Amino acid sequence: MGDRKTQVVICGGGAGGLEVARRLGARYGRRAHDIILIDRSPTHVWKPLLHEVATGSLDANLDEVGYRHHGFRWGYRYFLGSLSGIDRAAREVILAPLRDEDGRELVAEHRIRYDWLLLAVGSVTNDFGIPGVREHCLFLDDREQADRFRNRLLNHCLRVSRRLVTGLATDDEVRVTIVGGGATGVELAAELFNAAAGLRHYGLEVFDESRLRVTLVEAGDRILPALPEKLAAAAHAELEALGVRVLTSTRVVRAEPGAIVTAAGERIAGDLQVWAAGVRGPDLLAGIGGLETTPLNQLVVTGTLQTTRDPRIFAIGDCAFLRPAGSDRAVPPRAQAAHQMADTCFRNLVAAMEGRPLRPFRYRDRGSLVSLSRYSTVGSLMGNLVGGRMAVEGRLARLMYLSLYRMHLLAIHGWLKGAALILLGHVNQVVRPRLKLH
Ligand SMILES: Cc1cc2nc3c(=O)[nH]c(=O)nc-3n(C[C@H](O)[C@H](O)[C@H](O)COP(=O)(O)OP(=O)(O)OC[C@H]3O[C@@H](n4cnc5c(N)ncnc54)[C@H](O)[C@@H]3O)c2cc1C
Known part of the structure; x- marks a missing residue:
């Protein structure tokens, strides 16, 4: 091994993954460890804004974040690519071939080594198999x-x-x-x-x-x-x-x-x-690398956000399934959950790399807010904080x-x-x- 740097690979630079990449990059990047972010898109747009992008109320060109520039600023390396598999024995992620608009192959299928892996590839809309x-x-x-x-x-x-x-x-x-x-x-x-x-x-x-x-x-x-x-x-x-x-x-x-x-x-x-x-989780997650997944393709994680079958692999956000101890409901697929998981996951990755104990994730339901554009906004706050809803x-x-x-x-x-x-x-x-x- 010699002086080989510890490599942390984050797949998915969305609401959860990008936060972890920034914080790990700021802490270790260019020095002790190599932090790598992989996303299939060159830019990040916060997903809860997509309905405004769809109607034209928001110009995504103004709000998007280019990963290359963001990575340079915060000390992580960015690779454009789409996760297609995990070789857990070799500790490598497999990226699908990269193609141009005409379908010509630009980069062949390749692999990236990891010491620690975070999966944060989000979710896709569930069509429930309804025809058409x-x-x-x-x-x-x-x-x-x-x-x-x-x-x-x-x-x-x-x-x-x-x-x-x-x-x-x-x-x-x-x-x-x-x-x-x-x-x-x-x-x-x-x-x-x-x-x-x-x-x-x-x-x-x-x-x-x-x-x-x-x-x-x-x-x-x-x-x-x-x-x-x-x-x-x-x-x-x-x-x-x-x-x-x-x-x-x-x-x-x-x-x-x-x-x-x-x-x-x-x-x-x-x-x-x-x-x-x-x-539901993207199809590619179904049984990926032999990890435990739910029928909806979410990766089952423990209280510390590590996957149940491999403590070197963490998962957060919409693609993770966690039912906190003592709760009958799973953490919901929401931006606030991805944000909270990103915070715990960052701390746990640091603790794991430094040989300290990991801490359990605690979801705090801050409530839900729904915007009816400029017409109105409704919501409820502090779901499980006040034992009811405000x-x-x-x-x-x-x-x-x-x-x-x-x-x-x-x-x-x-x-x-x-x-x-x-x-x-x-x-x-x-x-x-x-x-x-x-
Ligand atoms: C229109 C809309 C409105 C919403 N409004 C709200 C709201 O008001 N409040 C709220 O709490 N939540 C809201 N949500 C839900 C919220 O957006 C998600 O819960 C949140 O974005 C999940 O974060 P994430 O990091 O898990 O995934 P995402 O933010 O979806 O990020 C996933 C990332 O992974 C990348 N990726 C995917 N597949 C691959 C692959 N194979 N290889 C490499 N990269 C990959 C994607 O490009 C993306 O960058 C809304 C969602 C939508 C669609």
Whole structure:
């Protein structure tokens, strides 16, 4: 071994992984240990912003973080690549061949050695195997998909606007069906109205929110099951006031080109159909490297966030499954959980490398906040802290919702740059266009 550096490999630079990479890089990078971040994308966009990217309310080019530059600044090395396997005997991760846009191979399949490995590759939308969903619905799993949604939305808006201007139609509209009444579906529905209201200022002179028909379909008997009933009812009423058709207790059995079909036989036609009905781990995780995984492809971890069959491999965020001792519920797939796990995981990786005992992860449910764009924000705070829930609405809830992203900025950029970016965000709200239209 000689003076070979200890190598820590982090797969996935999202809400959880990027925080760990920054903190390990700042502590050890370029000196004692080699910290390596692998992500299949060259830039990071905080996932909870994707519905705003999808509607054009947010320009991801302004908010994305380039891993190469971030790694140089914080002392970790970044590799573009997609994890495809783990060789635990050799302690190597296997990266899939890297191809260009035309499918030509740029870099052959290769391996990277690790002494300690962190898996933080997030989740994908769960289609529950329902026929047609993969083929005929859009998802909001990454930046590319959000961009695709926005381009299609704008094309439909443009088509309707031109038909109205030229007199080819008088009652044309853009129909969007969203399946899933959780936070993602609800936030997207409200954000669509905000975006549509802005379009008339940007050249689509006859298009506005009255031309939008949004249907939100939920299988459960109410939307936002993570929130107390009173708040979910307030959000439901707010959505209906905007013009959203909210269907609860409605199960989708099939998706077709241009429509989804419900168990009751209703065919809901849509120009755009978005599937946002829950998440699961990516397929590649199923039994990866012989590690224990759940039927939903999540890696089962112990209280210290190490995988059950290999203490050298940690997992955090949406791709990890942890049911804390004494709890009947698993840690939910949320940004706040990824952030909290990143903190414990960083400390535990440091402790493991320095031969100290590891500490157990304790999830603190800070509650949930759901933004109905500029129209309203609802949420509940301090879930398990006060033994009940404290309802918040309006400006206070909005401020708290925004603070989640600010905390993420501080966590990945440090105090100085993080604060500067928060300030810049305020300036951008004034100087940049309200919508991204390309
Ligand atoms: C529209 C939307 C709104 C949301 N709103 C909220 C909210 O308001 N509050 C909240 O708490 N949570 C929210 N969430 C959930 C939250 O985004 C996730 O729980 C959180 O991002 C999980 O963090 P993570 O680090 O596990 O994964 P991610 O942040 O998804 O990061 C995973 C990373 O892994 C990379 N990756 C994936 N596969 C591979 C591979 N094979 N090889 C290499 N790299 C790979 C990805 O490129 C990505 O960078 C929202 C999610 C969505 C989609």
